Amino acid sequence: MRKKSPIKISICNELFQGWPIEKVFEYASQLGYDGVEIAPYTLADSVTEISTKRRTAIRRAAEENGIEIVGLHWLLMKPEGLYINHPDEIIRIQTQEYMEALIHFCADIGGKVLVHGSPHQRTVQEGWDLQEAWDFAKETFKVCLKTARKRNVLYCIEPLAYTRTNFINTVGEAIQLLKETRHPNFKMVFDCGSSSVQEKSISIPLLRALESGYLRHIHSNDANGRGPGFGELDFVPILKMLMKNGYKGYLSVEVFDFSPDPQTVASRSIGYLKGILDTLAETS
Numbered sequence: 001m002r003k004k005s006p007i008k009i010s011i012c013n014e015l016f017q018g019w020p021i022e023k024v025f026e027y028a029s030q031l032g033y034d035g036v037e038i039a040p041y042t043l044a045d046s047v048t049e050i051s052t053k054r055r056t057a058i059r060r061a062a063e064e065n066g067i068e069i070v071g072l073h074w075l076l077m078k079p080e081g082l083y084i085n086h087p088d089e090i091i092r093i094q095t096q097e098y099m100e101a102l103i104h105f106c107a108d109i110g111g112k113v114l115v116h117g118s119p120h121q122r123t124v125q126e127g128w129d130l131q132e133a134w135d136f137a138k139e140t141f142k143v144c145l146k147t148a149r150k151r152n153v154l155y156c157i158e159p160l161a162y163t164r165t166n167f168i169n170t171v172g173e174a175i176q177l178l179k180e181t182r183h184p185n186f187k188m189v190f191d192c193g194s195s196s197v198q199e200k201s202i203s204i205p206l207l208r209a210l211e212s213g214y215l216r217h218i219h220s221n222d223a224n225g226r227g228p229g230f231g232e233l234d235f236v237p238i239l240k241m242l243m244k245n246g247y248k249g250y251l252s253v254e255v256f257d258f259s260p261d262p263q264t265v266a267s268r269s270i271g272y273l274k275g276i277l278d279t280l281a282e283t284s
Contacts, residue, residue, distance in 0.1 A: 229272030
């Protein structure tokens with residue numbers, strides 16, 4: 001009997017531009033994905049517009065296709081004007097309220113993880129005080145984490161490369177934020193593409209993330225914005241390190257360059273990752 005890797009693979013739905021979420025679930029299942037990660041802006045300008053009936057339907061559609069809704073990402077893409085560390089308190093309060101709405105939506109559809117990337121809604125602008133921005137962000141997260149605990153979901157900060165934001169670029173900075181905030185529902189996401197841009201060697205920050213105890217989710221992509229296997233980033237040592245350290249979370253395919261088409265990206269990405277995982281499982 002062939003050994004199976006404990007690492008599950010999901011895909012982010014914004015790749016399938018314009019596809020109904022039900023069709024995404026069906027297609028992901030056909031390709032062998034375990035889960036789908038949802039960008040809320042693909043469903044509505046605001047999750048508050050999504051009715052209880054529709055939330056139930058989304059959850060049921062995933063279940064019927066044998067797909068797990070992993071959670072949400074691209075959290076603050078819409079509505080416009082949201083910002084976790086803006087000097088304006090009214091903007092921060094509006095952002096906190098929407099983040100809490102996202103947490104409720106995630107739990108309602110069966111998701112367990114919210115990935116906080118949203119680089120443009122956290123970048124410290126010229127003239128802002130960096131420490132003040134840090135404290136504002138921490139305050140915003142603390143308010144929302146109370147709701148995350150009640151709904152039994154994890155809220156995860158995602159370090160992103162300096163090319164995308166100037167706030168929380170490294171695993172070390174994310175760990176510092178998590179330690180200062182000290183909340184059991186506040187964890188970390190590791191983005192392979194961003195880390196390969198930010199660091200000389202991706203293995204060092206990945207190992208630090210694993211050893212920190214905070215890592216709960218991974219975005220698999222290349223520095224070129226394409227899927228795993230579409231660029232120069234070698235995922236063999238990455239997946240080997242994950243398996244060696246007992247990682248059992250999701251490896252989620254997140255791409256920014258959708259060429260040549262969603263079907264090719266989705267099928268080749270899972271083929272590449274599963275091929276490596278199956279080989280490693282057999283030899284472990």
